[in-house]
Amino acid sequence: MSDSEARFHVLRQSAGRRASAVIEAMVLSGSDIELNRINVIEFSSAHSLELDESLDAFLHAAKLGLFDMSWNLLCPGCGGVLSANTSINDIHQHDYPCAICAAGYEPTLDGMVEVTFTVSPRVRQIAAHTPDALPMWDYMQQVYWSSGIQFPPGVPMRELMEKIVVDWMELPAGEKATMSLQLPEGFFIVFDPVTHAAQFLDVQGEPTRERQEVGIVFNAVQAPTGTMKMRPGPLRLTLENRTDARVLPAIYLAGDELHHMLGQRKKFLTARDLLTNQTFRDLFRTDTLEVDQRLKITSLTFVFTDLKASTELYERVGDLVAYDLVRAHFGVLNEVVRRESGAVVKTIGDAVMASFPTPDRGIAAVLGMREAMQALNASRKSEDLLLKIGIHEGPCLAVTLNDRLDYFGQTVNVAARVQGLAVSRAIFATEPIVKHPAVAAMLSAAGLTPVPQRCNLRGIADELTVYQIP
Known part of the structure; x- marks a missing residue:
């Protein structure tokens, strides 16, 4: 083998x-x-x-x-x-x-x-x-x-590019070459995908018979893109490669064909999708951000849970039984989080912080958590485990805290405070969650009507509308 x-x-x-x-x-x-x-x-x-x-x-x-x-x-x-x-x-x-x-x-x-x-x-x-x-x-x-553009299936790339490229060349390291061509009226981009350097040519006005000269140097320093005003007519373009690798400059016509092609996008797997995936967090624990590295996420859904009266639980059933119950509760929650494409960010005592890529995944998870806890209680013929749940969505920063991938920002703070409102099996959710179209459809199908209430959350200046999901 x-x-x-x-x-x-x-x-x-x-x-x-x-x-x-x-x-x-x-x-x-x-x-x-x-x-x-x-x-x-x-x-x-x-x-x-x-x-x-x-x-x-x-x-x-x-x-x-x-x-x-x-x-x-x-x-x-x-x-x-x-x-x-x-x-x-x-x-x-x-x-x-x-x-x-x-x-x-x-x-x-x-x-x-x-x-x-x-x-x-x-x-x-x-x-x-x-x-x-x-x-x-x-x-x-x-x-x-890469994988972000949807190219027409079955159409060779060269055939596609010939509609938008006036001329191109492969220029080896350290070499210089020229292109001679007739430029029609239009807006053109001289672009090299290797060094990511570009020069705009704005060709307009009365045609000329005089040869126009343009020189472009490719090197390790990427200068801001500039625009040269030119007239339709002959152009001699001198290209010099001062890098240690080949470059691939081409002259692109920035017209409808190019804009249409670049507008065809595919949905792709994002870094957010990966960071909220439990398998990734389990397998790549060391692949975290640097301590001073803080990267933005424009939308992430956070769920906070906590066991109600867990201190009394230890007092009532004893340390060993309570410990086994809490472990069983963690196992149930981890299973539900993984099933809904989420990830457990951390546990704090009996509390859990989890993240999900979208609000509908988050709401499916919290409904699943509640059902799973009811089933766990039913199997023990008791009501020892009562879960308090809060959920919120918004922007945040991905950071590393205590050698672990974590999240920081007001969205996280609000999610934690919303969970603190819960005193029964009801789920507390913020407006961005319940107003999400997929969440609204999910709650309607389940026959659940969120009940709004205005709340002041500790540490949050503005009063918020929070919904109780019965």
Whole structure:
């Protein structure tokens, strides 16, 4: 048995067999492009698998060394990969500039950072492992645009690009070359996907017969994108590569064809989705943020739970029995959180803090928690365990506290304070939760009508509307 076969054998034991079998078959017979920067959401849909099942299998495969994870910062404007990173540690808080869009973007883990999986070169060599050897359009598709753009199926990339590219070249390290062409009226972008350098050419006005000269130097310093006013007519473009790798400059017509292509986006697995996944937190405990690293998430759902009167419980049934009950309660909650694509952030005494990617996942979890606790009590023919639950959604910062991935901000504070309002089996939820369309539909289907009340939460200046879900 080869090393790869042994690893796949372990994968089948540790992850879902269906997803593991599909992944193994793809590694053995899939095309190179299928094995580069795999979009797990697209993979799941294509193979009729549940997303959680596929993600669980890819995470185990990455842990076994079968795949490498990449945390890619995607430009919100053009979908290009502004930075590809092997770890979340490599993502910085500063703005990431996009030369094509002439803008800078502060990274958000749920809007800009995709997580993809590429087969390890130890398992199978694919063309993307040596990107400097990829043909021009393969480089654009597989390296620059990654999995964020939906290209028309069955249309070769070269054929697609010929509609928007006036001319292009491959320029080796240290070399200089020229392009001579006739520029029509329009707005053009001279762009190199390797150095991420760009120059805008605004061509308008009366045509000229005089040759216009433009020179562009590619080096390690990315200068702000500038715009040159030009007239329709002959152009000699001089390009100089002062880097130690080849560059791939091309002249793009910034017209309807380009804008349409860049507007076709695919849903991708975000860093937020990964950080709120229990399998990731279990397998990659050390892959956390640096101590001084704080990254934004624009929307995350938090659930806080606590056992009512747990002190009296220890007094009433004794330490050993109470300890076993509390452990059983943690086991039940962990199972529900994992089932709803969430993750337990931490436990504090008898309390649990959990995160979920969306409000509907969070509300499904809290309803499931309540049912599970009722079942646990019924199995013991007692009402010893009563869970107090609070849920809230909003922006936050992902941070590292006590060597563990954690979250910080007012959203977390509000979620904790809302849980403190609970005194019975009723769930307390904030307005952003109950007004979420998927949550509203879920509660309506369950015959649950949230009851609003105005509350002052400790440490929160403004009065809030909080809903009690009976």
